[in-house]
Amino acid sequence: MLRRTVDRRSLLMLAVGTAALLSGCGHPGDTPGPTPGAPAAVPPLPPVPGPHPGPNQVLSHGPTGATDRRIALTVDDGTAPDVVAGYVDFAQRTGIHLTFSPNGTYNRSWAPHAPVLRPLVATGQVQIINHTFTHRDLRKLGDADRRTELERNDDWVVTTFGVTTRPYYRPPFGFHTPAIDALAGELGYTRTVLWDGSFSDSETVTPEFLMGMARKYLQPGVINLGHANHPTILGLFDQVTDLIRQRQLTPVTLDEMFGTSRATG
Known part of the structure; x- marks a missing residue:
């Protein structure tokens, strides 16, 4: 087992302190503070738990x-800072x-948004799972x-957002084997997350194509895959939201x- 290089309790205190200083980022429905116009209170992030190894x-x-x-709705990678934003x-x-x-290799895209994402993580609106640091094919390692x-x-993720990614990991490209999953389980990643719906936007696609994929796959029970890599989605958020509402879906x-x-964890 490799030695972990991060003092997670120190990182937790940093996460809580950062969240306490944020303003205007409360989750809808939070109880407002006593001062009119004051930002909604954000619950502290939980302590970072240790791994719980088990079957995958x-x-x-x-x-x-x-x-x-x-x-x-799941969103991978982050090669494009404007799409992450x-x-x-x-x-x-x-x-x-x-x-x-x-x-994590795309830290430049994600780190600037940590002050906004930490409160959303704390309220449970946003979750962050493990997709490996460099997006290499795990079968070749x-x-x-x-x-x-x-x-x-x-x-x-702990350093940047204050929470662990366990027990979920998504193998890059969806490539995995029983041996890889077993090793992941030993590290506490007892759930390998694939998908059964996708915007198919790992490469540049047209708006018409992406919305066609959305109409095909945005259905109850689907784990849908999108990517923060190409700008097509930027002009389609309202259309995707309208489709979700029309189908009376509940994103979780x-x-x-x-x-x-x-x-x-």
């Missing part, structure tokens, strides 16, 4: 039922629940490098969909 389960679809219309604004402006799967990819990215994080918590 592969997830590609959420629960479904006659009245269950939940959908998980657009997704963060989308979450803050609409209150929509999202799960981000960033790579040895076990030591696989561990480093997952642990380094989690350390980065993976924690909300599967009953997990950052407090336990």
Whole structure:
């Protein structure tokens, strides 16, 4: 096991202190403070838990039922700073629940938005899961490098956002094997997250194509994949929101969909 290089309790205190100084980023429905116009109180982030190793389960679809219309919108990578900024604004402006799967190698895209995202993480509107640090194909790495990819990215998320990514990880490109999943489970990543719907925007696509994918895949129980890599989505947030409303879908994080918590990891 590699030595962890981050003092997580110190990072937690930093996260709580940062959240306490933020203004204008409260979650809709929070109880307002006693002073008119004052920012809504943001709950403190939970202590960062240690790993809970166990068997790994592969997830590609959420629960479904006659009245269950939940959908998980997940967003990978972050190669384009303007697209990351657009997704963060989308979450803050609409209150929509999202799960981000960033790579720490794109810190330049994500770190500027930590002051906005930390309160959204604290209220449960936004979740952050592990997508490895450099987005390399895990099948081509040895076990030591696989561990480093997952642990380094989690350390980065804790440093930047104040929470662990466990127990969820998404393998880059969706490439994984039973051996990779077993190693991930030993590190506390007991849930490998794939998807069964996608905007198919890992490369540049047209608005018409992306909305066609949205109409096809935004359905109850779907884990939908998008990317913060190309600008097409920036002009389509309102159309995606309208489609979700028309279909009476409820966007939720993976924690909300599967009953997990950052407090336990």
